[in-house]
Amino acid sequence: MDYQPKGKIVRRLSKFDTINVVPFIDIMLVLLVIVLTTASFIQTGLIKLDLPTSSAKADDKPKKELQISIKENGDIFFGKRKIAHKEIEQTLLSHDKKTPIQLYSDKNTTFQDFVFILDILKKNNYENLGIVTKNE
DSSP: OOOTTOOOOOOOOOOOOOOHHHHHHHHHHHHHHHHHHHHHHHHHHHHOOOOOOOSOOOOOOOOOEEHHHETTTEEEEEEEEEEOGGGGHHHTSSSSSSSSSEEEOOOTTTHHHHHHHHHHHHTTOOOEEEEEEOOO
């Protein structure tokens, strides 16, 4: 004698033919946006920022640095010593490449004098360079 309960519900499993890809596409689009945004920062090498101002002064501890000054008439000074144009590269090479260099240039000097110094620095792989300006 077979016993079968009276209220038994029989369910059939339906065939699983489709996959809902909408959540997958959403995730991939978010990842694509993140990758493209990050790649644009890496490509340019910097992120443009509008930095805030500060009234605090920088620490004025004495540092060993080379100060190069360009006067309006084109005279070039290393510290307080005037250097002839043909001796600049030789004088520069006597300084360590890791020494910070502060470049001061008169606002009325010719751009060619400024580029002349930058070319020498770049050619000799001096990269620790700061261009000094004044606050308004």
